[in-house]
Amino acid sequence: MKTIATMREQARHPARGRGVRYALYARTAAGGRDAVDAQFAALRAAVAGRADGRVVREHSDVNVPAGS
Numbered sequence: 001m002k003t004i005a006t007m008r009e010q011a012r013h014p015a016r017g018r019g020v021r022y023a024l025y026a027r028t029a030a031g032g033r034d035a036v037d038a039q040f041a042a043l044r045a046a047v048a049g050r051a052d053g054r055v056v057r058e059h060s061d062v063n064v065p066a067g068s
Contacts, residue, residue: 019052027061036060 024047026039040058047053 019054020050021056022047022053023057023059024055025059027064029065030063033062036062 022043024040024043026036026043028035028039040060044055047055
């Protein structure tokens with residue numbers, strides 16, 4: 001049951017009631033696409049372990065040196 005205060009808070013901040021949004025980032029300097037895919041798999045599993053988390057964006061840099 002929602003309280004009046006909770007409903008007011010959600011009205012002021014509608015995105016708060018939709019769970020936590022995650023943007024995932026994976027990078028490899030020399031591991032190639034397979035290394036990035038493995039990183040994303042681990043990151044997705046971590047988000048899936050959270051009750052209210054969802055992935056909204058993914059970004060990767062493949063074969064990019066750290067100094068770039």
